[in-house]
Amino acid sequence: MSNLLNIGASGLNAAQVALTTVGNNISNVNTTGYSRQTVLQTAAISQSAGNYTIGSGVDIQSVQRAYSDFLTSALWSANSSMQGATTTNNLATTLNSALSASGNLQSALDSFYAGFSTVANTPGVASSRQSLLGNASQAATVYNTLGQQLTAQQSQVNAQIKTTVDSINTVASNLAAINNKIHEAGTNVPNDLLDQRDSLVQSLSGYIGVSAYTQTDGTISVYASTGQALVSGSKSFALQTGNNQYDASRTEVLDDTGTVVSGKISGGTLGALLNYRTNVLDSVQNQLGQSAVALATSVNTQQSKGLDLNGNQGGAMFSVPSPTVLASNLNKGTGTVSASITDVSGLTGSDYVLSYDGSNWNLATTSGQSVAMTANSDGTYSAGGLTLSLSGSAQAGDSFQIQPTRQAATGLQMVMTDPNGIAAAAALNATAAKANTGTGSISAVTVTDPTNTSLLSGATVSFPSANTYQVTDSTGNVLSSGSYASGQTISANGWSVTPSGTPAAGDSFAIAQNSNGLNDTSNALALANLADAKVLNGGTQSVVDAYGTLTTTIGTVGSQATTNLTTQTSLYNNAMSAQQSVSGVNLDEEAANMVKYQQAYQASAQVISTAQTIFSSLISAIQA
Structure with missing residues (x-):
């Protein structure tokens, strides 16, 4: 009877452990990181009874986690990619919002350049000039606001980098502590510790791309994408943050030896922050600054090629750092x-x-x-x-x-305050001598070097013969001379002319400061034409074109970030589903197991009861 009793007791114990395990699974169905547990049972070693053997019941070998190294590693990788995509999408969304909230620079530039056309048509009307200065101020303000928004995002990213590194170090420290507990547990490691271990690696993978290797004792070693160990056994190795060696406002990531590793980090939130700052934010700031520099330089240069309402050579309208x-x-x-x-x-x-x-x-x-x-x-x-x-x-x-x-966009300023300072008039004009007999004419004088101190001093272009020319200043000094062919450009004192027609021997033209500014507003028209002037990128882009390219770039970054987030989220969900198909708790399955183990428990109890009844009958028979 002893064997039957023992067999029933072993079955009762096995069913009880299984029921407890099922109950634990059900209670942790909503616990993040929990792995479903199962009881591993084996038949007890049978005893020989002569020509046959009799079973000895059941032994419980272990309570195991439902776990797959491959699926869990795939989940960590997918989590790293998804968190990185989420961070990039959030930053790109903020950038697009800043662009929208800062005002429409395209509209401001269009109004500014159009204002020069208005001044060209009404050069003596004060309101036209004042309106142009207002448009100039508005354009500068939009540049400033955009620049400030980008600078603010730089500060935000730097702060997030430091916060993320702090989080990485905290998780790594906690993981090292769990590793120590696992090591101390020896061969009988609680499944809950292993779940906590994997959950911490999951958290770590969201902050930075990691590689994880499980040791024979159940501890786990984790390495960053730079190759640096973050956790090894019961030790963690903290990342650090410090100032950029050039720019103290820029946060860099350093390894535990103090070496800057910002350019080597990839994956997770930290990798996304560093990549966005270098490849998106820095580039956008520089491109916007290029546009601001081109605006200020082109307008100021063209201003200096004309005369203002006071008859003076045009001064700067903008300043730029x-x-x-x-x-x-x-x-x-x-x-x-x-x-x-x-x-x-x-x-x-x-x-x-x-x-x-x-x-x-x-x-x-x-x-x-x-x-x-x-x-x-x-x-x-x-x-x-x-x-x-x-x-x-x-x-x-x-x-x-x-x-x-x-810093150009943030520092762009309008320095002109006097509407009369707008240089609408051409600086120089050419007047043909009354005695000219040829068909030559000079329609415009182009200023090539507005910094030339003799630009407005006056000169005479003469043709001693049909095939030669000579330029003399107001005192008769020869500035240049040589052979002449139709359509040839003649230059001196920072200006140039290209006569048309055929000058006759003895013909001449006087080059002098324009004294009829209200009727010659060609410089205002030249300023208006700067809207289409190719002044950037090797003479292939205008200021307006450059801003259009910038908005397209920012829009593309946002669109790609959104698409990538959708893709990475889908991949993460797939990886999670695959991992949970092995490790997740299924309530229907657990309910079925509960019924099965309950019935096994009741049946084992009946075996024990039967053994007791037989034993009692035997005792009664002996006593009789």
């Missing part, structure tokens, strides 16, 4: 660098690093692409539309970061 030069905090020498924009069309939208190797200066983009420089006779260097001036004594290893247009 010079390129920002930031010295590395690692510099040992006393060298300094200054930069100026000398060719707007040569600007590339890139930032640069100028470094000294002990004998030569080298220029590269911040992404590491080498840039050729031209050494000028005055000791300066030229590259990318910039002129770089060096002074002091640099040491090998010293470097400087150059941001040609990063």
Whole structure:
């Protein structure tokens, strides 16, 4: 009877453990990270009874998690991608909202350039000039607001980088503590600890791309996308944040040795923040700054080619900040660098690093692409539309970061306050001598160098013969001379003319300051035509075109971010479904198991009852 009793007791115990496990599964059906548990049962070793063996009941080997390494790793990877896509989409949405909320720059530019046409038609009307200045102020304000919004997002991203690194370190520390508990548990590791372990890795994967390797003792080692260990056994290795070596307002990520690893991190929220800042936000700021520089430079230059209502050479309408030069905090020498924009069309939208190797200066983009420089006779260097001036004594290893247009939009200002300062009139005109006998004529005088000090001093273009020309100043000094052919351009003192027709020998033309500004508003028309002037990107884009390209770029970034988020969310949901199909709790299945184990429990109890009845009958028979 003893064997039957033992067999019934083993079955009763097995059914009880199974029922407890089922109950635990049901109670944790909504617990995030919980893995369904099952009882592993085996038949107890049978005992020999001569020519046959009799079963000895059931043994419980373990309570196991329903778990798949492959599916769980796939879920971590999908989570990293989805969290990164979510972060990028949120930032892109904010960027698009900032663009909309800051005012329509396209409309402001259209109104500004159209104002010059109005002034050209009504040069003496004060209200037309005042309205133009109002339009100019509005355009500058929209640039400022956009620039400030982008700067604010830079600050937001830097703050998020620090917060995310703090979160990574907290999770890594908690994971190391769980690893320690798992190690101390030895071979009998509680399933709940393993679930907590995997849940922490899941959280970590949302912050940064990770690789995880499970050790033989159940602990897990986690490595960042940089290759740095975040967790190994019971130890965690904290990431750090610090200031960029050039820009103290820019947050960088460092490994536990203090090495900057921002450019190597990928995946998760942190990877998305760093990628967005470098490849989207920096680029957008630079492109907007390019547009602001082009606006100010082109308008100011054209202003200087005309005369204002007071008869003076036109002054600047806008001011724009010079390129920002930031010295590395690692510099040992006393060298300094200054930069100026000398060719707007040569600007590339890139930032640069100028470094000294002990004998030569080298220029590269911040992404590491080498840039050729031209050494000028005055000791300066030229590259990318910039002129770089060096002074002091640099040491090998010293470097400087150059941001040609990063602050231009924020710092753009309208400096003209007097409506009479609008240079609507042409600076110079040409008057044919009354004694001319040829068919030659000069319709316009083009200003080529408004900085020439003799621009307005007057000159005479004469043709000693039909095939020669001569330019003399007001005192009779010869400025230039040579052979002449029809359609040839003649230049002197910062201006040029291209006669049409055929001048006769002895014909001449007087080049003088325009004294009829209200009737000659060609410079105002030239200012209006700047709306279509190709002044950027090697002479292929106007200011209006550049802004259109920028809005398209921002829109594309937003659209791609939304599409990618949809894709990554779908992939994550698929990965979660696949993982949960193995590890998740199914209430219908658990309900069926509960009935099955309940019946097994009752049947085992009946076996015990039967054993007791037989034993009682046997005792009664012996006593009789």
